[in-house]
Amino acid sequence: MGKRARLIYNPTSGREEMRRRLPDILHRLEQGGLETSTHATKGEGDAVLAAQEAVRRGFDVVIAAGGDGTLNEVINGLAEQPHRPQLGILPLGTTNDFARAMGIPRNYEAACDLILRKNTIPIDIGKVNQKYFINIAGGGSLTELTYEVPSRLKTLLGQLAYYVKGLEKLPSLKPIKVNLETDDGVLQEEIMLFLAANSNSVGGFEKLAPDASLNDGKLDLILLRKCNLAEFIRIVTAAMRGDHMNDPNIRYIRTSKINVTSSDYVQLNLDGEYGGTLPCEISVLPSHLEIFADESGQFTYKTGSRHHAIPPRLLEELEE
Missing domain, CATH: 3.40.50.10330 (Probable inorganic polyphosphate/atp-NAD kinase; domain 1)
Structure with a gap:
């Protein structure tokens, strides 16, 4: 049958x-x-x-x-x-x-x-409180922008709509104070956003979490520390090339669990959808689903020049 x-x-x-x-x-x-x-x-x-x-x-x-x-x-x-x-x-x-x-x-x-x-491949699933995600869980001022982009604009412009909205809003965005508990211990940071990535392709950036694997039982936690507009644009531009990991404003931790609390009101974003507010407990369900994928099991994707990099002249103006 x-x-x-x-x-x-x-x-x-x-x-x-x-x-x-x-x-x-x-x-x-x-x-x-x-x-x-x-x-x-x-x-x-x-x-x-x-x-x-x-x-x-x-x-x-x-x-x-x-x-x-x-x-x-x-x-x-x-x-x-x-x-x-x-x-x-x-x-x-x-x-x-x-x-x-x-x-x-x-x-x-x-x-x-x-x-x-x-051909199927076993993949991890992330869990945030009582909801699940397959790609990304995030929180912070920047992630809230994704709800403000009108759906018609989103269809026409795709990911670029988010960046444009992000640049326009950045001067008014406030950093959030968070307490984070990971496999590495407890830390307190003032951040613009945190992202827990299950895969390497997030928000149109194909190298945002370059070492993320979908079946290693871990999440790649990326923190963007408090920064100004010029620093933010530098980081976004570097992230398009996958060169952002050594930036002093980025903190990177591989972990199987993350507890996040904050005295600020912080919305969560799960795979681009609204996911409630902090506090949250993030965990991994290892090899939880079988997904049809390529025989090679490669979680990589070679891309052409699909991204709209920020023009160098605009970059110079913003850094002045």
Whole structure:
């Protein structure tokens, strides 16, 4: 008997590309021997329920089709289940950081073929309080910007919208005082933001956590210390090249657990979605999900000149 798959898709993601591609995707999966039925998400939280329902109905495979938001909800639906189906990803959203980190192609035909090759890799899942993330958990003034970018602007400009908004807002952003408890001990810092990365591709930066591995049982904690606009731009520019780790304003710790408390009001961001507020306890569920990925198991992705670096003249003006 062939395997049964449940395709959970966001009909509005990626300029509605999914809606147009659906017949072709279903045909390709069926031809490859995967009997596939669908669930179109109707709003926030729906993909969580759909993933739980797929487990209850005994599907062998769950496929998340959309952007990082859809994927995060599917992860949250699967994470608590004693039996977790294998997970396929069709990256058809505006942001597809996790798929990029896994080397899953944007082309839907190639992404379907990757699932049909049946090669899976075990990956870690992060847990923050009672929610789960697959790629990144963060907090601080800068992470709050991601909620303020209008969705239409986000679709048109993609990641660049975040940076533009970030530069515009930076002078008014306040650092936060945090107490952090990690495997290395306790530290107190005044920071602009903290990021706990499960993969190396975060917010469109493909080398933000260059050594992050998806199945080492650890998270890569990056702290951006209190800095001014010129320092921030220097760090962002360096981060585009992956040269930011030696910057004095960056602190980097590899850890399996993180407790964060603060006297400030701090919102959390999980895979680009709102994740509550501090305090938080972050932990890792090692090798918790089986994800369809390339046979090589490479979590690297070679990119072209996709990033919009900050023009040198603007950099000089800001540093004056």
